[in-house]
Amino acid sequence: MSEPARDPRMQSLINQLWPGAVRTVKVTGFDGADVLVQLVGPEGEEPEIGRIPRHEASMRRMEHPSELFEVGQEIDAEEIGRWRDGQLHLSARACEIPALRSFLLSLEGGKVIAGTVSEVHNFGVFVHVDGEPDGLCTGFIRVPDLAWGWIDHPSDVVEAGQRITAEVIIAETRSGQVTLSLKALQEDPLTRFADQVGRVLTRPIIKIVPFGVFVQLAPNVVGFLHLSELTDEPVETPDQLVDEGEPITVRVDEVDLQRHRVRLGAAGGAGRI
Structure with a gap:
């Protein structure tokens, strides 16, 4: 069973990493550690200029891309996108091992x-x-x-x-x-816990961090209680108030299935139980 809809921010990042189109380019020179190229196209057309950033030149270790490429050499490279100046950026490393690329595309x-x-x-x-x-x-x-x-x-x-x-x-x-x-x-355990919003539970603290505590609410279900919910008094860290393993009474304030998190609130007063 697949997990619920992915966080839109994560999905946006994933979309940027999907393979782009493969273009044949000719090396025209170097700009620092970047490789300058022009796209190989039909005769008579003005060739488009592109750039292969150093970190996209190869999966192999190198001091400079000139160790791998020479001016006039034709190579295949994957389109990454266009930078602010409109110049096409490409990745040669994405096409460096044809068998690997074919496998990944499958x-x-x-x-x-x-x-x-x-x-x-x-x-x-x-x-x-x-x-x-x-x-x-x-x-x-x-x-x-x-x-x-x-x-x-x-x-x-x-x-x-x-x-x-x-x-x-x-x-x-x-x-x-x-x-x-x-x-x-695996089934997301929060799907069966979503109806628990508003319930008051007494459960053990499993982790203390500087800004709050994590509480084991059910098998594979952990909720977070912010430090501000523990006490109204100024304290530097939650471990001044509670210990890992000790039970605490909390209220389930929110179950966010998309981001897979449970937000807790204080119940029955703040502080130690």
Whole structure:
């Protein structure tokens, strides 16, 4: 089951990362570390001028793009967009490995794929996606896309060598990577919690941060109580008032399904219980 409608801001970012059209261009020179190009078109037409920014030149390490390209060379590059001056910007790295590009273009958003966990880090999980070109690791799962519930570390959910099934969020030809989601294939627990607005609950605090506390409301459902709801007295941090693991009585003020968050208010007075 797919997750609810995505945050419009996130969807806007994803839309900017979808692959653009591929154009054949000729290298005409260098501007600092950028590659200057002109589009190869029909004879007699004035060729359009474009630019390949240094970070879009190649996936390989280099000191300067002149190590990889020479004036007069024709290459394929993906359109990125037009900058303020109207000049076309392109990405050569998006077309650098044809087999990789072909593989990524086959992975549409929403497609369910299988793979094997390669590495688990505190910032996310790398995955060998079935069918990817040999020698590459194309899959990545961000921490927020691992599970609906609260986790301390990605290793709470997966481990290296584990076979997984995930949903494609987006395949990026410019990064050579496909962003995946495990939780998109699971029911959003907030859909069954949405009718709890207005209820008063006593539940444990699972995390204290400088501006408030997170409260475990139900399995895989966590709500946030702002510091201002804890007390009217001036305090620097919530841990002056409460401890992790202790129960607190809260009121469910809002369940936001789109942003997947629960806003809590104080109930029965502020402060310790």
